[in-house]
Amino acid sequence: MQNDKHSKHFKSTHKYRRQRMRNWLLYPALVGFAGVASVLAVNPAAVTAPLSNAGQTHYLDQGWDHQTRQQLSFTSFGSRLIPYDWFLALEQAQTAQLFRDPAHMSALGFIIAEPDEYNPDGLPVGVVRDKDKQHGDYVGLTCAACHTGQVSINGQRxxxxxxxxxxxxxGFEIALVAALEATLADTEKFSRFYARLSQLQSNSLPTTSLATQSLQVLMQTRLQQLQQRLHNNKTDVPYGHGRLDAFGQIFNAIAVEALNMPVNIHSPNAPTSYPVMWDASHLDLVQWNGSAPNKEPGPLFQNAITALAVYGTIDIKKEDLSYxxxxxxxxxxDLQNGFYQLTAPQWPQQFAGALDExxxxxxxxLYQQHCVDCHTYVNPADKKRKLRVVLTPVAEVGTDPLMAHNFSQRKVQTGILEGERSLLLVGKKFTAQASSLDLVTHAAFGALLNQPWQSFKAVVREYKTNLPATPSTIDSYKARPINGIWASAPYLHNGSVPSIYDLLLPAKQRPQTFYVGNIELDLQKVGHLTSAAPNTSLFDTRLPGNSNSGHEYGTELNDEQRWALVEYIKSL
Known part of the structure; x- marks a missing residue:
């Protein structure tokens, strides 16, 4: 997967600790804080020691070895949230406990991981270090943050x-903003924050009063940017655990933030569940609405867009030929090739019990009669399997239409890009208005064009002979193979149905409200337990974007047939 140079980068733990602050722009601003730090009793172990034991985790056979798993879990694709050492040193808003404390991150739904050569500081899965020689290290998210799940069965994770x-x-974004606000507002909290930075930096700093002000200015600047992003992406209906309107947020990231055009703000109010990644690289179309062809260079574009959606940075200037x-x-x-190897998890009979044959x-x-026309079978032994999805118009499938409609109908002002070509060098020229998707595609193309050799190599390395496909011109949702679906509750694109059994009921009989965030597997209905519990969020299907209607296929079955179909689906 990763090349030797990349692996050595993670292995050189001591070297990178010495270099953490060397290139970050706040380095000059920090000069002079030794006087503050010297009066604080900071235990180095509080900064550098491994986090608390994550406990035993069991892994199923999904085509990855442990090295591949760790590389994909802690490989940055360019997400930059805040400087890396800020994240290591930052406290929670209301306590002196570190923000990255396992209990805190677990409460936000992140999966806790032990330190190792790929993850020296014991960060949660998908929370990664992005290294930049010019500006220093940042913390960000990577694919694994949103596309790694876990279930608990009788106490076994x-x-x-x-x-x-x-x-x-x-919730993570809000908590981070609150932590930065509290650090800037509370003198003692700020002093402890700096002392940890000093410990991480491991050198003495002379004292100047300007340093305090300079660091605070840098933190205040980043805080304001994060506050603005929260404002841009506010919604009337909370996402809760397990959902994100990724399209809505990337549209705002480009059309609002990158173009500096607040007039383009649209509420990202159509959250969807994070889709599972096994077989995704083998499909002809991806995204919940089947909007993205999966033949190169499509995957590279999609992944570049994802990086920009999750705190990636881009500098769009009218006079530039690339960005x-x-x-x-x-x-x-590397990430695309890794996920190509991934297969669906089999029902864990050693923990969950044998299937009723x-x-x-x-x-x-029953599956062959009611389901297979849309949800085809998969042969995981075929390493080069080519899979075709079935697109069903929204009006026919009957599920919540908001995500599909937002994607196809959203228009924005083009601003400085008016008159520019849609693909920079070719394509139609933008008028005063364009679709959000066209602007995002333009930005991604500009970013790839800025690194032409790397982009060319990536296309060659990623290339797979997937089936060609053209997205539907009608708002639709895709039906893909459902192997491993037992491990991907809740169901439907917007996560509005808590279990497989509930999905086989007529919509009017499905739960109106339930809680999301509990990883304990419901072995009977096949989903997660849905009663109120700490660190869960209420899902109300009566709210906009949350409808649990539609997909009424096989709903005429009697209960005995439903349970038989549930049992078979567990075996896929």
């Missing part, structure tokens, strides 16, 4: 590689 995460994305960005294009190829047989016949 099982990792689901490429699974559906249950992180509270907005500088933080996207790690060479890493995108009689029910499985009866359920298979």
């Amino acid at each position: 099982i990792r689901i590689d490429g699974g559906q995460a249950l992180i509270d994305f907005t 500088r960005s933080s996207i790690r294009i060479n890493h995108l190829a 009689k029910k499985v047989a009866a359920g298979k016949a």
Whole structure:
């Protein structure tokens, strides 16, 4: 997967600790804080020691070895949230506990991980260090943050590689902003924050009063940017655990932030569940609405857009023929190739109990009658399998239409890009208005064009002979193979149905409200337990974007048939 140079980068733990602050722009601003730090009793172990033991985790056979798993979990694709050492040193808003404390990150839905050569500081899965020689290190998110799941069965925790995460994305952002606000407002909290930075930096600093002000200015500047992003992406209906309107937020990231045009703000109010990644690289179309062809260079574009959506940076200037960005294009190829190897998790009979073979047989016949036309079978032994999705118009499938409608109908002002070509050098010229998707595609193309050799190599390395496909011109949702679906609750694109059993009921009989965030597997209905519990969020299907209607296929089955079909689906 990763090349030797990249692996050595993670292994050189001591070297990178010495270099953490060397290149970051606040380094000159920090000069002079020794006087503050010297009066604080900071235990170095509080900064550098491994976090608390994450406990035993079981892994299923999904085509990855442990090295591949760790590389994909902690490889940056260019996400830059805040300087890396700020994240290591930052306290929670209301306490002196570190923000990255396992209990705090776990409450936000992140999966806790032990320190190792790929993750020296014991950060949660998908929370990664992005190294920049010019500006220093940043912390950001990578694919694994949203596309790694876990379930618990009778106290045994099982990792689901490429699974559906249950992180509270907005809750994480809000908590981070609150922590920065509190650090700047509280003298003692700020002093402890700096002392940890000094400990991480491991050198003595002379005293100047300007240093305090300079650091505070840098922090205040980044805080204001994060506050503005929260404002741009506010919604009337909270996402809660396990959902994000990724399209809505990337549209705002480009059309609002990168172009500096507040007039383009649209509420990203159509959150969807984080889709599972096994077989995704083998499909002809991806995204919940089947909007993205999966033949090169499509995957490279999609992954570049994802990097920009999750705190990647891009500098769009009218006079430039390409756009500088933080996207790690060479890493995108590694990530894409890694997920190509991934297979669906099999029902863990060693923890969850054996399947009822009689029910499985009866359920298979029902599946062939009611389901297989849309949800085809997969042969995981075929390493180069080519899979085709089925697109069903929104009006026919009947599920919540908001995500599909927002994607196809959203228009924005083009601002400085008016008159520019849609693909910089070719394509139609932008008028005063364009679709959000066209602007995002333009930005991604500009970022890839800025690193032409890396982009070319990535396309060559990623290239797979997937089936060609053209997205539908009608608002639709895709039906893909459902192997491993037992590990990806809740269901439907917007996460509005808590279990497989509930999905086989008529919509009027499905739960109106339930809680999301509990990883304990419901072995009977097949989903997560949905009662109120700490660190869960209420899902109300009566709110806009949350409808649990539609997908009423096989709903005429009697209860015995439903349970047989559930049992068979567990076996896929």
